[in-house]
């Protein structure tokens with residue numbers, strides 16, 4: 497079974513993936529699978545441009561976790577969308593050295609539920625779990641993911657409302 501661990505940059509994907517890896521779960525980063533599909537590097541936005549359709553079409557599913565902000569586009573059996581309140585997300589990204597424009601762009605995308613909306617275009621709602629990492633430690637987040645992956649129980653989607661951050665500099 498393949499689980500996609502997705503979310504806006506800074507929501508904690510790689511942090512949580514390392515916790516899951518330390519627990520013996522196979523984890524892979526999208527970066528490790530994208531090499532052949534890199535079209536160019538956009539220096540101005542400091543972003544790699546990927547042929548996303550070709551990457552998705554050629555992807556061979558893994559038994560474990562695939563982590564990255566595009567992994568919800570893959571044919572995963574389960575999708576975990578990590579969330580973080582936009583002002584806290586902005587602080588995490590600033591600490592990482594992102595310039596203000598990129599910080600605001602990501603905070604706005606998070607306030608808009610952009611990745612969750614994309615995930616819902618590809619996967620049934622019952623296969624998607626949303627976890628707010630704003631105030632939850634990584635071990636507890638990893639526990640929730642493990643329980644979600646193991647359970648066959650129907651799942652209810654809970655979505656935080658961060659519309660107050662829309663259009664606001666954070």
Ligand SMILES: Nc1ncnc2c1ncn2[C@@H]1O[C@H](COP(=O)(O)OP(=O)(O)O)[C@@H](O)[C@H]1O
Pocket residue numbers: 503504505506507508509510511512588629630631632633634
């Ligand atoms: N509760 C939390 N859960 C996950 N990450 C957190 C949390 N609190 C602070 N952080 C920090 O936020 C950053 C998240 O970065 P990272 O895991 O690389 O995110 P992503 O892979 O989604 O870009 C890390 O520096 C991590 O230490």
